[in-house]
Amino acid sequence: MVLAQLGGSIARALQQMSNATIIDEKVLSECLNEISRALLQSDVQFKLVRDMQANIKRIVNLDDLAAGHNKRRIIQQGKTSVVMFVGLQGSGKTTTCTKYAYYHQKKGWKPALVCADTFRAGAFDQLKQNATKTKIPYYGSYMESDPVKIAVEGVETFKKENRDLIIVDTSGRHKQEAALFEEMRQVSEATKPDLIIFVMDSSIGQAAFDQAQAFKQSVAVGAVIITKMDGHAKGGGALSAVAATKSPVIFIGTGEHMEEFEVFDVKPFVSRLLGMGDWSGFMDKIHEVVPTDQQPELLQKLSEGSFTLRLMYEQFQNILKMGPIGQVFSMLPGFSAELMPKGHEKESQAKIKRYMTMMDSMTNAELDSTNPKLMNESRIMRIARGSGRSVRDVTEMLEEYKRLAKIWSKMKGLKIPKKGEMSALSRNMNAQQMSKVLPPQMLKQIGGMGGLQSLMKQMGSKDMGGMGGMFGRGDK
Numbered sequence: 001m002v003l004a005q006l007g008g009s010i011a012r013a014l015q016q017m018s019n020a021t022i023i024d025e026k027v028l029s030e031c032l033n034e035i036s037r038a039l040l041q042s043d044v045q046f047k048l049v050r051d052m053q054a055n056i057k058r059i060v061n062l063d064d065l066a067a068g069h070n071k072r073r074i075i076q077q078g079k080t081s082v083v084m085f086v087g088l089q090g091s092g093k094t095t096t097c098t099k100y101a102y103y104h105q106k107k108g109w110k111p112a113l114v115c116a117d118t119f120r121a122g123a124f125d126q127l128k129q130n131a132t133k134t135k136i137p138y139y140g141s142y143m144e145s146d147p148v149k150i151a152v153e154g155v156e157t158f159k160k161e162n163r164d165l166i167i168v169d170t171s172g173r174h175k176q177e178a179a180l181f182e183e184m185r186q187v188s189e190a191t192k193p194d195l196i197i198f199v200m201d202s203s204i205g206q207a208a209f210d211q212a213q214a215f216k217q218s219v220a221v222g223a224v225i226i227t228k229m230d231g232h233a234k235g236g237g238a239l240s241a242v243a244a245t246k247s248p249v250i251f252i253g254t255g256e257h258m259e260e261f262e263v264f265d266v267k268p269f270v271s272r273l274l275g276m277g278d279w280s281g282f283m284d285k286i287h288e289v290v291p292t293d294q295q296p297e298l299l300q301k302l303s304e305g306s307f308t309l310r311l312m313y314e315q316f317q318n319i320l321k322m323g324p325i326g327q328v329f330s331m332l333p334g335f336s337a338e339l340m341p342k343g344h345e346k347e348s349q350a351k352i353k354r355y356m357t358m359m360d361s362m363t364n365a366e367l368d369s370t371n372p373k374l375m376n377e378s379r380i381m382r383i384a385r386g387s388g389r390s391v392r393d394v395t396e397m398l399e400e401y402k403r404l405a406k407i408w409s410k411m412k413g414l415k416i417p418k419k420g421e422m423s424a425l426s427r428n429m430n431a432q433q434m435s436k437v438l439p440p441q442m443l444k445q446i447g448g449m450g451g452l453q454s455l456m457k458q459m460g461s462k463d464m465g466g467m468g469g470m471f472g473r474g475d476k
């Protein structure tokens with residue numbers, strides 16, 4: 001094979017890979033096989049080709065690629081890229097457009113914003129305000145009512161100005177609004193975006209699948225951004241949206257401010273979704289903070305799923321010892337936003353101490369019981385009197401206990417790894433286990449067990465069926 005042909009074959013193989021929405025082991029292997037074939041046909045030594053394959057596989061971190069961001073160079077620095085944002089009304093599109101622009105500006109891009117949202121009065125002002133704050137050029141009009149015209153003019157203007165990332169914000173719309181969907185399609189056709197991002201509010205829940213699918217059917221959605229991950233919603237709808245759009249989640253929004261924007265990372269996201277907190281961080285903390293002789297016992301109890309009041313007490317003790325309480329809290333299964341809202345660390349610490357004072361008035365039998373019915377009215381009254389708190393306070397503490405116990409009961413049967421054995425947990429957390437903790441409706445929407453398995457794979461897990469790598473951070 002002459003050199004030009006060889007180059008062509010390799011370029012084609014790479015092109016095929018970059019066309020794939022998700023790069024997983026299969027896509028990577030196919031690409032490497034293609035390249036290897038071309039090399040062999042060019043008489044490159046077999047051993048060299050085999051070593052090259054192995055080396056590339058070792059170097060490429062599919063988990064990193066799963067974020068969809070670095071791998072798929074849909075937007076390329078140096079060339080002008082147009083990115084169009086679409087989504088439901090109020091999903092946070094306008095805010096996210098600026099966050100996205102700001103993020104890339106910090107990375108050395110020259111972004112610009114175009115407001116093609118002529119539907120919502122005030123949208124242009126909002127974009128203008130955000131753009132001014134972040135010193136990003138913007139384009140829009142108070143007079144023009146045709147979003148296609150504005151979008152085209154804006155893109156042309158910024159292309160002339162050599163901006164390399166032109167972001168087009170569009171109006172929010174629902175799938176029932178056929179005319180607005182047609183308009184979105186026209187904006188897309190006229191501006192020919194290199195990437196269309198579907199912005200979704202994490203609290204959307206069950207409606208996510210249908211809505212996301214409607215968007216995907218009208219325009220070529222290539223990526224998803226989930227907003228408002230700082231709220232109570234766990235982002236479960238995101239799973240459905242990912243399934244419907246067959247596109248990776250690339251970023252999450254974690255607040256109203258420009259900096260509250262993070263590259264999507266599958267591990268903490270899915271852990272949070274399952275109400276499990278950040279497991280690997282949590283395990284690291286256990287090994288760091290819980291005295292060595294107590295560790296096996298705690299891990300054993302965790303795997304039994306029997307969460308007693310005493311265990312809660314001990315964990316509170318550990319939490320108070322852990323230092324900057326805010327950071328640690330979010331890692332613990334269930335000990336997150338509900339017990340300790342962001343920015344209220346002091347109050348939360350006081351609450352924990354209050355809970356512990358009440359628990360000091362409990363008997364051993366009460367602390368070690370796993371029977372929720374044991375805590376009857378007379379016991380509650382006795383504890384209230386003993387600790388100098390109100391019956392309401394005691395009831396609140398017990399409610400908190402029940403909430404945590406419910407979450408921790410999901411750990412039952414999980415093989416909790418010892419230090420250095422994190423991958424054991426990853427292997428254990430398979431699709432079947434995950435299916436048990438997902439709301440049934442959602443499971444149905446993403447196509448049952450089969451759908452879940454392929455979704456897990458799509459979301460960056462290494463081995464089919466297992467959450468390979470998902471919790472693997474502490475493994476190395």
Ligand SMILES: Nc1nc2c(ncn2[C@@H]2O[C@H](COP(=O)(O)OP(=O)(O)OP(=O)(O)O)[C@@H](O)[C@H]2O)c(=O)[nH]1
Pocket residue numbers: 087088089090091092093094095096117120123126170171172173227228229230231252253254255256260
């Ligand atoms: N807490 C939180 N609020 C957010 C986040 N992203 C956006 N918001 C807020 O959500 C609200 C709606 O955001 P917008 O950006 O106006 O939404 P939009 O999708 O452009 O709205 P339409 O143009 O009506 O479709 C605003 O109050 C934002 O500040 C986030 O990640 N976290």
